[in-house]
Amino acid sequence: MMQVTLTMKPRAKPFLPIEAEMIVPMNFIGSRELFVWEGNKKRRLEDVFTVRKEGNVNSPENIVVILRGDTGRVKRVGEYMSSGIITIEGDIGMHCGNFMRGGNIVIHGNADGWLGREMRAGSILCHGNAGDYCGSGYRGEKRGMRGGKIEIMGDAGDYLGEYLTGGEIHVHGNAGMFAGAEMRGGTLKIDGDVRIPAANMSKGTCIIGGVAHEMLPTFEKTGEKNGMVVFHGDVANKGKGELMIRQVQENSALQ
Amino acid sequence: MHEILIKNAFVIDPIQGIHGDIMDISVRDGRIVDKVSGTCEVIDAGGNLTLPGGIDSHTHVCGTKVNFGRYMSPEDMRAGRTPRRGAMYHTSGYTVPTTYGNSYRYSKMGYTTLLEGAMAPMEARHTHEEFAATPMQDMLANTLFDGNWNLFEAVGDKDIRQAAAVIGWTLSAVRGFGVKLTNPGGTEAWGFGDDLSSIDETVPNWDITPRDIIDTSIKACEFLHLPHSVHLHCNNLGMPGNYRTTLQTLDIPSDLNPDRQTLYLTHVQFHSYGGSTWGDISSEAEKVASSVNTKPQVVIDMGQVMFGRTMTMTADGPMEFRLYTLHHNKWSNHDVELETGSGVIPVYYSRKSPVNSIMWAIGLELALLVKNPWQCMLTTDNPNGAPFVKYPEIIGLLMSNLYREKELDQVHKLTTDRTSLGTIDRELSFEDIAVMTRAGQAKALGIIDQGKGHLKEGALADIAIYPVKPDQTDPSLQYEEVIGAFQQTLYTLKDGFVVNRDGEVIRGIPNRTFWVNANLPDDMDVMKSPRFVEKFSRYYSVDLENYMVQDDYVERGIEMNTHVA
Amino acid sequence: MEDKIRHVICPYCGCLCDDILIEMTGGEISGVENACTLGARKFLDDAGNRLKGPIMRKGDEWVDISYEEAIDYAVKVLSEADRPLLYGWSGCMTETQAIGAHLAELIGGIVDSTTSVCHGPSILAIQEVGHPGCTLGQVKNRADTIIYWGSNTIEAHPRHLSRYTNYADAYFFHNAFRERKVIVVDVRKTVTAEIATEFVQIDQGGDYHVLSALRAIIRERGGVIPDMVAGVPKAQLIRVAEICRQAKFGALFFGVGITMTGGKYKNIRNAIEFISELNRYTKWTISPMRGHSNVYGSNEVFTWISGYPFAVDYSRGIAFYNPGETTAVDILARKEADAALIMSSDPGAHFPRVCSEHLARIPTILFDPYPSATTHLCTLQIPTAVNGIDAAGTAYRMDGIPIMTRRFMETVYPTDTKLMQEIYDRIRKVKEDA
């Protein structure tokens, strides 16, 4: 086993974002010099973090990277990661786990937007809340998350699982608006409430354990299952997706 | 005074009839000269292939629809990103790169002249603005007339002189170069959501047919003595069975010009389909090529398809809509009032698809079956068939039967039955390739006298030196080396300066825009026709005074003065 | 002395009317013909309202400084910043916008235009599903059915109806005004709604639902639709769908009433997909009602230079784009920017308060001929010649038609193009020397 602890140093301009896609377990094998970007300045990893390495291994599965301190502005941690573990003790910035291909990311605080964007495999567990576009795609791209699992213990923001194509997202709290928009595969499960779920979905399964507000008029009710109403849609686009809802908001202003 | 001596160059210059001699080339102040002083900069070409700068006679790199391809595709921009370095700005994009991306990549491949295939007159400023941001090549703009109401009226009146007046005025007004017809009449029909399916079908609301538009435009072009002929994108692009339309179109022009073709047919691959549905589509490249072989008055370009993702973009609005209904991907359309249309959609050409594989084969068949390389230019209709960075692979396919056979094994098996590619063993030579990538273009575009496409004394010193020694290379077997060589020059010179060295742009030189001033006599000046002016102000949404492109947009313009018969 | 200048381009809104007649008396604008009141005011209010020269904040006071000192300051601030934001641009001509994009590239900054607070969502939608559009003259000559959705056109783009749609001459109609149908969709009965042949009143935030329902009806799945959708009776939806399907040429125009509410870009996407679907039956186009004069030009220029229409972040040298992350409002709300250059726009009046507060905290350089709400936030304001009055350049109309604006007045002010070029050249030198 090897444990790498990165502790954020105090910064002169604490609001500057840091781009740190090089923080993936594999990169800590050996003693390669690593760089991050703070705003438009390239910095050595050691200039931004106190780095402590314990143990020595030569395979990423056995590496645990721990991020400590004020990491809410650190972006792209775990991008393209394929194995090993990243544990974030506090909050994490945008695009954590982009294109992830394997391994685990655990976030004890909140995650900012685009958590697990275009992820292919592996798992992300966020104990706090996730921002907008969790498990989504990139602008203009037709596929979001394609595989793996994202679990959010708190709430998720808007456009959760936009273009979800495969894999599973499970939010224990509520989600914002347009959860599961353009979904084309995979499973999106929200235990709490949502607004305008599964808009324009074409495939996949979306399960809402709470109340669906502002439900779209273009879903066809096809039956009930496990105490949930089952819909198919979105018929606005010939969609063949499945949407299951515990409770559709009555007298919605929009219906 | 700036001089360069290129020594030991293996020169192929088809226009001069140099078929591969080791020689020296002298350059002074941007031009090829007889001799330079002993103290000048010397480049040792080391026996490597040395050609005039490449010319693309049909590409889409600047203007409204190209930029819309970029605008709607941030996902594509994630590829091909390079930061600013040295003399280069940053670049982004793969299928529709930024202007600098296009320009640097073409330069790396030895290209110094590009013809933008489609400029809507009303949006000409946009094209010219992007020309200014495509610094490594001289630019020309084919100007769209396929749905031009003023031209339609002249065609309806069978008045060639009036048609010439409209074309001449428009080219001068928008700083255009040649006449482009894209699905003539069809783009007008698309104004109400229709298309035309034959060259003899009447254009809705107009008593004319595509045949009339093509025929009149050809005659008007010759009447004006334009450097380039009518540049035609035939009707029915991409439709199974469309080869009939193409053959009928090929029969339209008689040989009217001793210096060049009378009709240029672009991306003929997309127009050589047999069958009647996507299910039974087949190649009719043999018939089309045979027709071209009997018609010295015709030049075509391939419009080769290569596998992978790309973006289709054309003034052919109805065709793009049909494509959209097949692909269900994003679709953009942009009709231009009184003039033309356009559409953009991304596509993916797959080896697994029988249709895509057949398309791929047809382009190659055309290039191999047209006997005279001066009649078939190498293009992908960039980026419609593939991004232009695929040209070297196409060169490899044309030069090596072995490579073709290998590739044919990889594509859908129906390709062997539905095309003749597997039965052709012709292998093109370096000289054929030199014709199909620069000399032929210079002749077809009528810009030999502008010093393009050759290395005669007085020519522009646009030169590409490729890292391959033709006398020691067998392209048939060493196709990979050939491909590598055409992907990146050792040196690209433009205007007598080394602008690209081993793939890096090392300096920029202000580029030029070639445009035609038709010098119409007073009695042909449409601006003096009250009817023209009145109609313009009624139906266009800009004032005539704000339509004409100001000199500011062609500060680096080369005005090509022509005079009517 | 009196002068009349014709075919002048109005630099106020995205209609870019190019038939304005200006009367000059004694070197000042004395009359404006053909323009609407908004446009006329832009011209007539010019005289006497401009700043005389650059002003710099020193403590609580403004001091006059020279252009040279102003440029020195800009060069210093911008070349040293870690996350400079270059925002605005819609009042500039493309020539200046191009330098702006290259400047952002040079200094590793973010370049964003006012797009991000008006039609940014339209662009996001277009990036998902494309844009079936056309030039405005195509609508004028052919459209028999026009929809204004979330756009109070009569007030925001006053001459849109007379030049390009309802009241304009049409090649294919004898009496265009009588033969055209106008459908207005909005949350309240606007002035524009008054002239509609069919007014569809939607509940606030219900655009998406109504569009989905219309798409389903067009696809012949109307059976699923409940009797009422977002306040609109199903019968009316069926009627509207039928009018759309019967049109020979339809044109839908949408405004900020739909881009800036509820699902924002999802609304626009739904509208585009509705139009794309209608094209299977007849001809339809859709167009955003772009606001500021040359905002569309900024999208075009940024696109051919960087690949992206707005919100481009160069901090890593290559271009990165992600609205929501790289948009001006987001950068400011998160307090990331440590310097700002504001080009002829007024974030002080339009941005959320947190953003303005941040602008007031960092060095903010404003290029604007006139005092504005942003003046109160900035450190330095530099007045320039006014584009379309005493400076000229290329502007793109809301439908992408590029026009060269006219310069019809002598000026004592430098143009923003010249100043921007100077800043660029100077910073480049600083970087090369370093």
Ligand code: SF4
């Ligand atoms: S509609 Fe717009 S461009 Fe036209 S005059 Fe009025 S403000 Fe100016």
Ligand SMILES: [Zn+2]
């Ligand atoms: Zn083309």
